[in-house]
Amino acid sequence: FRKSLTEVRGMKTVTLDGVEIELEANVASPKDLDDVFKNDGEGVGLYRTEFLYFDSSLLPPEDTQFEQYRDVVVAMTGRPVVIRTLDIGGDKKLDYLSIPEEQNPFLGYRAIRLCLDRQEIFKVQLRAILRASAFGQVRILFPMISSLEELRSAKAILEETKEDLRSLGVPFDESIQSGIMVEVPSAAILSDHFARETDFFSIGTNDLIQYAVAVDRGNEKLSHLYSQYHPAVLRLIKTVLDNGKAAGIRVGMCGESAGDPKLIPILLGMGLTEFSMNPSSILQARWILRNLRKGDLEEAALKALSLGTAEEVEEYCSRLLQTLN
Numbered sequence: 001f002r003k004s005l006t007e008v009r010g011m012k013t014v015t016l017d018g019v020e021i022e023l024e025a026n027v028a029s030p031k032d033l034d035d036v037f038k039n040d041g042e043g044v045g046l047y048r049t050e051f052l053y054f055d056s057s058l059l060p061p062e063d064t065q066f067e068q069y070r071d072v073v074v075a076m077t078g079r080p081v082v083i084r085t086l087d088i089g090g091d092k093k094l095d096y097l098s099i100p101e102e103q104n105p106f107l108g109y110r111a112i113r114l115c116l117d118r119q120e121i122f123k124v125q126l127r128a129i130l131r132a133s134a135f136g137q138v139r140i141l142f143p144m145i146s147s148l149e150e151l152r153s154a155k156a157i158l159e160e161t162k163e164d165l166r167s168l169g170v171p172f173d174e175s176i177q178s179g180i181m182v183e184v185p186s187a188a189i190l191s192d193h194f195a196r197e198t199d200f201f202s203i204g205t206n207d208l209i210q211y212a213v214a215v216d217r218g219n220e221k222l223s224h225l226y227s228q229y230h231p232a233v234l235r236l237i238k239t240v241l242d243n244g245k246a247a248g249i250r251v252g253m254c255g256e257s258a259g260d261p262k263l264i265p266i267l268l269g270m271g272l273t274e275f276s277m278n279p280s281s282i283l284q285a286r287w288i289l290r291n292l293r294k295g296d297l298e299e300a301a302l303k304a305l306s307l308g309t310a311e312e313v314e315e316y317c318s319r320l321l322q323t324l325n
């Protein structure tokens with residue numbers, strides 16, 4: 001279907017049976033926006049802000065952050081921009097933050113854990129994001145949430161930060177939404193509880209897979225065990241979609257799986273309607289989605305969920321996709 005991709009430029013992302021889909025882009029800086037526009041991204045579903053911190057030799061000041069976030073928000077002209085708070089640690093280290101060596105960095109002091117511990121860093125970023133929210137439709141996304149207490153603490157700090165801005169008369173979007181990355185199995189399993197306390201979920205399959213199957217996502221020796229087709233991962237995704245739907249909150253996916261042609265039909269069948277991916281995958285995903293009928297895929301998704309191995313799931317998904325060509 002490669003040849004047909006340019007045909008879908010400028011078209012809506014809607015399935016054959018009329019289900020409207022949001023196809024958004026993952027970005028790391030305002031420099032990525034060209035790619036977003038070239039590929040027709042309908043919003044920014046994941047802004048990985050850590051790259052701003054990597055490109056700097058010190059913690060980036062509030063104004064520097066604000067300007068970058070604002071530039072992205074303004075360029076998107078009212079379309080959603082989901083800004084993820086600092087997600088470092090694991091394989092992503094910052095030299096100027098002296099974080100003690102850990103035996104298991106992926107299970108260690110990272111992302112929201114670091115931000116809740118170093119609140120002065122977190123608050124500077126939240127202020128910058130809130131200020132940028134006055135320029136468009138911003139949503140805040142907290143990474144690596146693994147317990148309700150963490151979500152509550154992050155939200156409390158966000159509220160304090162809003163109060164500070166209010167008292168200074170600094171404008172921001174009072175109705176700004178905040179959500180969580182569901183990328184740790186505990187958050188997926190408890191997603192019924194999380195759904196009552198947050199505005200949206202964004203499923204991060206890159207980490208969700210590694211934590212579900214206990215395989216470091218960067219370990220090449222074990223890459224055969226790290227699979228987006230693992231049925232345990234599919235079941236976690238299904239749980240999150242069902243719990244999000246039951247609570248009436250939006251559920252998106254921003255891990256690599258969201259742009260995987262073989263998984264898209266199954267994800268649609270499970271009820272996913274918001275996909276965020278590398279800009280270069282967007283037109284392909286639109287082409288596929290416009291050739292699918294959600295109603296026909298619900299049963300196929302259940303079938304995939306009933307399988308026992310990643311190999312069987314992958315083969316099943318490949319066959320489904322072939323019926324489209």
Ligand code: PEP
Nearest residue numbers: 183204205206207254255
């Ligand atoms: C993920 O974990 O799926 C994700 C989107 O975040 P990152 O790849 O930045 O960890």
Ligand code: MG
Nearest residue numbers: 183204206207
């Ligand atoms: Mg992640």
